[in-house]
Amino acid sequence: MEGRLIPQTYDIKAGAASEKTIYATKQIENAIGTQKAKEEAARRVQPVYSILSMKNESLVDTTFEKLKQINADDQLNTNDKASIFRNVFPTMYGDYVTMLSASIRTSDPANDGLLNEVKTALADQMYRIPEEFYFKFPKLSKEDLDEMEPVAKEIVGRLMNDQLLNAQTARTRVAEFVNSSSLSKRESREMVQEIVRFVLTPNKFPNQKATDEARAEARDGTKPVYINKGDVLVHKGELVTEETYERLKAMDLLKEKTNYWPQLGLMLLSGLFVLGLFMFVSHSEHPIRSQNLQLLMLVLIYVLNVFVMKVVSLGPYANIGYLAPVAMGSMLIAILIGTPLALASSMVFALLSSVIFNTGGEQLFDFRYGLLALVVCITSVYAIQQANQRSSILKSGIMVSLSGAVTVLCMTFLDNVYTRSEIMFSFGFTVASGLLTAVLVIGLMPFFEVTFSILSPLKLVELSNPNHPLLRKLLIETPGTYHHSVMVGNLSEAAAESVGANGLLCRVGSYYHDIGKTKRPSYFIENQMSMGNPHDQIEPDLSKSIIIAHARDGVEMLKEHNIPKPIRDIAEQHHGTTLLKFFYFKAKKLQEEGAEPIPEEDYRYPGPKAQSKEAAIVGIADSVEAAVRSLRSPSIEQIDTMVRKIIKDRLDDGQLSDCDLTLRELETIAKTLNEALLGIFHSRIEYPAGSSPAQAETKEAKQA
Template identity: 80%
Template sequence: MVQNQRISIDGKPTYRLGGWKTSLGIRLLLFILLGLVFYAALANRVIPQTYDIQPGAASDKTILATKQIENAIGTQKAKEEAARRVQPVYSILSMKNESLVDAIFQKLRQINADNELSTADKVNVFRSVFPTIYSDHAQQLYNAIRISDPGNDGLLNEVKTALADQQYRIPEEVYFRFPRLTKEDLDAMEPVAKDIVGRMMNDQLPNAQPARTKVAELVNSSSLTKNTSREIVQELARFVITPNKFPNQKATDEARAAARDGTKPVYINKGDVLVHKGDVVTEDMYKQLKTMDLLKEKVNYWPQVGLALMCALFVLGLYMFVRQSEQPIRTHNLQLLMLVLIYVLNVMGMKIVGLGQMMDYANIGYLAPVAMGTMLIAILVGMPLAFASSMLFAVLASIIYNVKGDALFDFRYGLLALVVCMTSVFAIQRANQRSSILKAGIMVSLAGAVTIVSLTFLDNVYTRNEILLSFGFTVASGLLTTVLVIGLMPFFEISFGILSPLKLVELSNPNHPLLRKLLTETPGTYHHSVMVGNLSEAAAESVGANGLLCRVGSYYHDIGKTKRPSYFIENQIGMGNPHDQIEPDLSKSIIIAHARDGVEMLKEHNIPKPIRDIAEQHHGTTLLKFFYFKAKKLQEEGAEPIPEEEYRYPGPKAQSKEAAIIGIADGVEAAVRSLRSPSIEQIDTMVRKIIKERLDDGQFNECDLTLKELDTIAKTLNEALLGIFHSRIEYPADAPAKGEGKEATQA
């Protein structure tokens, strides 16, 4: 890379690598580097690792699931287990055995009333009629089942088998007692028999025998008085009582099928172990690995392409945001390099914390100091970029800490990261001392804790220990963020020459050795510097420049005057002006030297470069008019004209808005101070005159101040000066002051 020569303030040439800080190629390389950082950070979460493994071989490593898929084997086992837990289904049938009682008593009346039949004939008829009545009643039941539940042959066969196997056989001696029953006996017996049968058949009877054993007790407690009637009713009731609860295989199969269908699929979740190290890979394991594209024989490049496109979108969005920024990072590659480094450190911190999730600490992601990056960006670069980075860090966190589920993002970590990052930006935006970072960290902890509690309650699946653990991690995250930001701030400030607001506030402390030296040895210059700081800060803020930098830079801009304080008009209190006794050329050298001396003193005390630049550039290449014209006046007749360049400051001209504004405020303060009783018109005329002279002299050619901004600066300086000199202002009717400019030229 080419070297550019530059003449320093002491006249010696210096060399520096030229162009890289604004090189478009370097800029593109930095953005590409940032994209690679994103890709590397997300690759292990998005792109599945593939393995060279075969069925029957032992795995040399533990293989985890990369996405959520259904476990077919596990699902089938769960279905079979659900079906196994289903109890057999029984059908409770309405047997209508009361009608069987009616039919039996009807036959008893009919046969006993037939006087042509002998007792022996009646007994024979009863032996054949009772089974027939039972069979007819059963056949009616079978027909009802065929109609109500067609195709359920299983139930029908169960009923047939049960009725056949459990049919009660009336003792032989009872048949000989049937013919002796009178009509009155039958009329008394029938309601008792019906009542007993009805009461027994109201129960669920898979087996009729237990119910039949209870009949004797019920008969004995009935209204029947004859022993014969009781014995016969007891036998008839036992004969009529049948089972009414039958196994229904068809309904059982349907219930088990419903249980299988209602079983939720068993999933292999992302992060679950598919194969443990040392396990022999079975065919089922091999199929699962193949389904998840974890085998090298089936390489899938689409995830790589998708991740590359996503990272490109991240970088493109950041590039467009930086391009539209009004901060120096828009064109300054050094600041862009710092931004990339902040991203790298933040992502590294997130990844390091993410390692804890592999050790079964799922909630450890809440400990990640995600807000560290946004806080550093807010302090060192600017608020707008910090807000944009907050959204990007939230997306990264939702991917990096997503360890379960089939989704690419875990919204819990994304939401938490967004909340803490945004909170850190709002909390740090007015930071003016190191303790402000601690306060911002506490705000981050509180905001994160509230978010975690909210998410935990919404999830509705939590334990007290889980809440306390998540809460503790989140609070610790805010404190860890504070420690890291405070620790990294000096590194960035020194390495990249960044003057953060916190550093500027520290440098503005009156106890700083240089400011104490300025106050004790040159009180006039100290007062002048404070006044310039007030004026330049107001002017800078009116045009969007760094007001705090202007104030602090003003405090140090004339520090070189402490080398020879008596040669500057503001320090000549109660003493003569030594310039009256020396040649103008020597006076010029002494006056010009204060800029060079100031830069050297600032270097010795490790004052950051932006402030050194202000001390070096605030006079630019302006002409020391007083001594130039004094030299011309003393010049002998006929001598060669004195070149103006010999009485100009060596520069360089102001390279920034802040340096130019301080130069204007420096000249304006000295000029207005030289007026005995300044009026409003005199102040306005003096301010605009100084700005115009510097503009015509080309002092603003190397900074980006516009004419509109110069007009705004003039108005702001007028307002500030009116506030400072209000007690000494003469109104238009008063006489103008005399002797303007002499002291100003010597400052």
């Protein structure tokens, strides 16, 4: 994470060759690139033209009016009229240009450029009537002119409807229109052609002002060009130009001065993460507060999760962070340690993800990866709850894939800047992330279970399988003990769950707690069936040794089969240092008069006393089940008295002094055991005398 937050600096000078390939650590604007992009955008803008309404019909009217006026003067001969026409036509055209210029100035007074373009174009493209036509115009009669005028107006109107940048393109078409007109005289058609060509002008003019405005708008609308985070600033061996040097300086990549603020910020951020987790753990009731081995396991999970995230971040693809199995850490913590710590860790993983996968921008965190990591981590924690087999991890991985895919699609659509390929890659990465999470968790679970002697729910469920070699041995060789163990398992699980202890551990521990009895099954009353009791034939000291040995033998057998330590502890501690009262008093009875008193310690289990709630609960349930089973027809009162007496005897004997069971929890355990035993021995409960069978059935149904 340090590389993401604290950029490396380089001792480099402008004009020197770079010893390393240097990458951009953040996104900055490329000023030169932006300027080039603006100029390119402006260059692509085509010149803007203005289309003007030229009012050429008015010039047609003026022309024919002059022709009629001059031709009607009988005092002038043909030469005089030709001379006048030679001057009148340019004058009419000049007056037309003046009138048009005034109109443009009025409509757009600030656009001098357009006015100049119009004047220049009209002057350059003015049609010069051939000299011979000046001598032909005087020959036109008033009737000829009246016939020619509407034809000329129509042709001018039709040709001026087009956008004319060059009037010559329209003048080449005049003959075509005139020949198809109603004029019959050849002379009239020739005169009309010349008049129309004279009247035609361009109506499309370059508008430099509008062009400049369009280009300025194109420049302003050009997006800045950025050097993105991760882009190469200078290759190894490449000369560092002034421009590159300035970029390196802008990114604080030069060793011009020592800046310790980023390091301090990283230390503070790491400290906040550690402090937050410490506060959470210290205020929780989880055993991790006092178990350094579990703390070490938590740190290892964090390291593995961050390592995997870092490896994925090195991938070359965009949005590669969606592929990271961030939920792996949360799922492992939920299974191996507990849900509350997994939820707290999910927030830490989300923050780390938003830093590690931040690939651009000026901000420290990329909310996209942080949000995705938070969603998939929380989903994995709740999806893995009540996991009782390895396939549950795969199902949780599928839930992670689905929740992550929905989150990515939501963010992509909200961003509103996406392509089909981007959606497909993002979706595929997220789905693969969930499956990769499940694979890694399944692969790492055995490592943590063996290395840290962790009994996960999945491992406990596997150990509770009746096909386990030890449980099959218990069932086949000691069926009585097997039935007793199952009954103890039911009782202890209910009692443990009532006080918040690990009920599944109590159940599985109960299955194995008397496994040592398979060494000498006939010496335990539940396996004697109809045979005689061998203890009647041997000394109480030997009987004591046989009975006490079953705990030690059980631990050895469990070690041989690699059964985890918490279950071995239950087998070793469920009797604590209790006294074998029957054989102790039998030994005292057989003791010769005058002999030294037999110490109680010789007839006590070697211990140790129960060190955990689970071991203590299994021990209580073991004694309760055996004691109640010894009663022929136990009543509700007898069961309650028996349960409370056993718990009190254990408490008075100091057997519960090393575990953290409270008096309130012992009361809850007593009530729970009473309820469980009531269901087990329901059919054996005696009903008050005088009750009829029908009344008995009614009472039994109500109690059920």
